[in-house]
Amino acid sequence: xxxxxxxxxxxxxxxxxxxxxxxxxxxxxxxxxxxxxxxxxxxxxxxxxxxxxxxxxxxxxxxxxxxxxxxxxxxxxxxxxxxxxxxxxxxxxxxxxxxxxxxxxxxxxxxxxxxxxxxxxxxxxxxxxxxxxxxxxxxxxxxxxxxxxxxxxxxxxxxxxxxxxxxxxxxxxxxxxxxxxxxxxxxxxxxxxxxxxxxxxxxxxxxxxxxxxxxxxxxxxxxxxxxxxxxxxxxxxxxxxxxxxxxxxxxxxxxxxxxxxxxxxxxxxxxxxxxxxxxxxxxxxxxxxxxxxxxxxxxxxxxxxxxxxxxxxxxxxxxxxxxxxxxxxxxxxxxxxxxxxxxxxxxxxxxxxxxxx
Amino acid sequence: xxxxxxxxxxxxxxxxxxxxxxxxxxxxxxxxxxxxxxxxxxxxxxxxxxxxxxxxxxxxxxxxxxxxxxxxxxxxxxxxxxxxxxxxxxxxxxxxxxxxxxxxxxxxxxxxxxxxxxxxxxxxxxxxxxxxxxxxxxxxxxxxxxxxxxxxxxxxxxxxxxxxxxxxxxxxxxxxxxxxxxxxxxxxxxxxxxxxxxxxxxxxxxxxxxxxxxxxxxxxxxxxxxxxxxxxxxxxxxxxxxxxxxxxxxxxxxxxxxxxxxxxxxxxxxxxxxxxxxxxxxxxxxxxxxxxxxxxxxxxxx
Numbered sequence: 001x002x003x004x005x006x007x008x009x010x011x012x013x014x015x016x017x018x019x020x021x022x023x024x025x026x027x028x029x030x031x032x033x034x035x036x037x038x039x040x041x042x043x044x045x046x047x048x049x050x051x052x053x054x055x056x057x058x059x060x061x062x063x064x065x066x067x068x069x070x071x072x073x074x075x076x077x078x079x080x081x082x083x084x085x086x087x088x089x090x091x092x093x094x095x096x097x098x099x100x101x102x103x104x105x106x107x108x109x110x111x112x113x114x115x116x117x118x119x120x121x122x123x124x125x126x127x128x129x130x131x132x133x134x135x136x137x138x139x140x141x142x143x144x145x146x147x148x149x150x151x152x153x154x155x156x157x158x159x160x161x162x163x164x165x166x167x168x169x170x171x172x173x174x175x176x177x178x179x180x181x182x183x184x185x186x187x188x189x190x191x192x193x194x195x196x197x198x199x200x201x202x203x204x205x206x207x208x209x210x211x212x213x214x215x216x217x218x219x220x221x222x223x224x225x226x227x228x229x230x231x232x233x234x235x236x237x238x239x240x241x242x243x244x245x246x247x248x249x250x251x252x253x254x255x256x257x258x259x260x261x262x263x264x265x266x267x268x269x270x271x272x273x274x275x276x277x278x279x280x281x282x283x284x285x286x287x288x289x290x291x292x293x294x295x296x297x298x299x300x301x302x303x304x305x306x307x308x309x310x311x312x313x314x315x316x317x318x319x320x321x322x323x324x325x326x327x328x329x330x331x332x333x334x335x336x337x338x339x340x341x342x343x344x345x346x347x348x349x350x351x352x353x354x355x356x357x
Numbered sequence: 358x359x360x361x362x363x364x365x366x367x368x369x370x371x372x373x374x375x376x377x378x379x380x381x382x383x384x385x386x387x388x389x390x391x392x393x394x395x396x397x398x399x400x401x402x403x404x405x406x407x408x409x410x411x412x413x414x415x416x417x418x419x420x421x422x423x424x425x426x427x428x429x430x431x432x433x434x435x436x437x438x439x440x441x442x443x444x445x446x447x448x449x450x451x452x453x454x455x456x457x458x459x460x461x462x463x464x465x466x467x468x469x470x471x472x473x474x475x476x477x478x479x480x481x482x483x484x485x486x487x488x489x490x491x492x493x494x495x496x497x498x499x500x501x502x503x504x505x506x507x508x509x510x511x512x513x514x515x516x517x518x519x520x521x522x523x524x525x526x527x528x529x530x531x532x533x534x535x536x537x538x539x540x541x542x543x544x545x546x547x548x549x550x551x552x553x554x555x556x557x558x559x560x561x562x563x564x565x566x567x568x569x570x571x572x573x574x575x576x577x578x579x580x581x582x583x584x585x586x587x588x589x590x591x592x593x594x595x596x597x598x599x600x601x602x603x604x605x606x607x608x609x610x611x612x613x614x615x616x617x618x619x620x621x622x623x624x625x626x627x628x629x630x631x632x633x634x635x636x637x638x639x640x641x642x643x644x645x646x647x648x649x650x651x652x653x654x655x656x657x658x659x
Contacts, residue, residue, distance in 0.1 A: 028582050065454060119453055120396040124590045125643055128636030139627040251584065255461075262458055301477045308469030315462025319455050320447040 008190040024175055038167035044158050045280050046174040047236040052260040052272035053185050054228030059265035065123045066112050069257040071130035072226040074249035076103040080234035081244050084155050092159045096234055103230020104223040109238025111222025130254055138246045138275030152244045154237055170239040171209035186269050197221055259311055263318060265327030274326045283307050367501055368620050369613055374506030376612015377513040380591035381568035383604040385561040390598045392533040396457045396472050399464030401435040401586025403562055406471040407433050408569025414650055433562025441554045482573035508642040509571045520601055591639035597652020611635045
């Protein structure tokens with residue numbers, strides 16, 4: 001284990017962060033010029049990865065089976081819409097934070113059953129949040145500003161008087177928010193907060209007898225998870241969909257995020273990004289194969305059915321062979337590489353020389 | 358006053374009978390849970406898969422009704438066989454949550470396969486039973502109750518009694534209960550685990566087919582069936598996961614409560630509260646009686 005340099009971040013983390021930043025801020029914008037990549041892949045990827053981190057916190061770290069991420073996303077998105085509409089002084093960033101907090105309030109409310117129940121019982125309780133929030137937004141006109149068309153156009157993003165409306169600008173907004181929240185999540189997961197979460201996940205009774213308050217830990221996890229989902233939902237609506245409709249946040253999206261979380265790797269932050277990338281890119285790849293190899297001979301509905309079969313099949317395969325998901329696979333590959341070429345690692349090299357002499 | 362009372366009765370009875378449809382889905386759930394302590398999240402997908410296959414056999418290949426039903430039932434046995442071999446056996450010693458997540462994956466596979474094989478359009482399923490009020494009851498009791506609801510109620514009743522007798526009085530039932538109690542101990546005294554699992558998943562598949570027929574005849578055979586089947590979850594929480602009578606009573610409660618709430622309280626909120634009312638009801642049960650009305654008390658050993 002390396003010593004942390006700043007807060008809980010080690011030197012390796014800072015190098016990783018620098019590499020990621022260079023890649024995402026300098027390399028991607030200079031090499032990718034087609035709008036399609038920003039509007040259809042990078043922006044939704046960042047938003048959904050953020051929501052998946054929220055799901056990770058409650059499911060991967062705290063071990064509570066929840067299935068209502070899309071409901072909290074909807075809460076965040078519509079809170080954002082109303083805040084910008086009704087409290088314009090708050091500004092974009094302020095509204096984003098407050099809409100996250102509003103989603104967190106819902107998270108606390110619907111997280112309360114987790115104190116009593118677990119497993120599938122909790123899943124049903126969180127389903128209530130999913131259906132209730134969507135229904136509430138749909139039925140009370142106030143949330144939609146009495147718009148009867150059902151689809152509301154999202155307001156333009158304005159930060160400090162500057163409009164952020166081009167795909168590239170929106171990408172940077174998503175990138176900034178995601179980076180900050182990801183770093184925060186990593187810090188929380190490694191600090192005492194995260195240790196409490198994991199203690200509750202691994203054995204709640206043991207954790208409680210060691211003085212970890214179950215009430216505090218679980219409610220905190222649900223609140224933070226819902227905060228992440230809320231912010232992700234607001235970004236999802238404002239940067240990706242550019243419109244607000246409750247149907248966009250239905251149960252299917254919740255399942256999608258659940259899949260991203262599980263396939264990516266439970267209890268890992270980078271797993272959230274890997275899982276989100278996989279679930280988003282795989283259909284694109286499959287469509288490309290359908291169009292280019294079979295020249296559209298396969299019906300689009302069949303392709304989407306095949307995609308579903310593959311996702312489901314992968315879920316089963318991962319549960320059987322690698323319950324920790326793709327992040328763990330990646331870890332294994334790295335490990336194999338290191339044992340195969342120990343000289344690549346300078347530290348190993350010096351230590352092995354030290355042993356010989 | 359009499360009219361109001363009659364109207365209330367009509368709503369109530371309609372709700373109760375609609376609830377038996379939830380019970381039918383929940384029943385498949387309970388069967389698997391009772392015999393293997395596995396939460397089978399894919400039960401809803403099994404309902405969709407089986408009834409779509411049934412429709413496909415009938416409408417695409419012009420196979421007669423009874424033969425198509427038998428073929429669909431056999432297909433569900435094959436699904437059970439594959440599930441046992443490729444999902445459950447490798448996950449024999451995995452934790453509850455892992456198996457649950459694997460069954461979510463299984464649900465996805467079944468939904469995808471069904472749509473790839475039989476298409477995505479809504480199919481009509483005609484059982485020869487109309488979804489309209491029975492004239493005799495309408496004339497004599499002044500209640501408008503659909504014939505389909507009554508059939509669903511009767512089918513549910515027959516299946517419950519059959520399964521109850523099976524669990525209570527046969528050797529197979531005893532084996533099932535033993536496996537549910539402690540799979541390791543059961544297999545050590547010679548109960549064939551594999552066969553029991555296969556049997557139970559096949560039975561759940563056939564139950565899913567029957568439930569699917571009832572739902573399909575009412576709402577059309579379509580993907581929305583999967584979401585409807587999700588409502589079996591609150592039914593189970595209210596009735597208890599391990600109780601067959603619980604599945605029935607839970608279904609009746611959910612059916613009645615959601616209809617009555619929808620008709621009497623719904624208008625104040627713009628309607629459509631039946632989408633979440635069952636889940637909220639389930640939360641209240643979870644807070645005060647987590648094991649449900651008839652379930653065994655949940656005991657966790659440290």
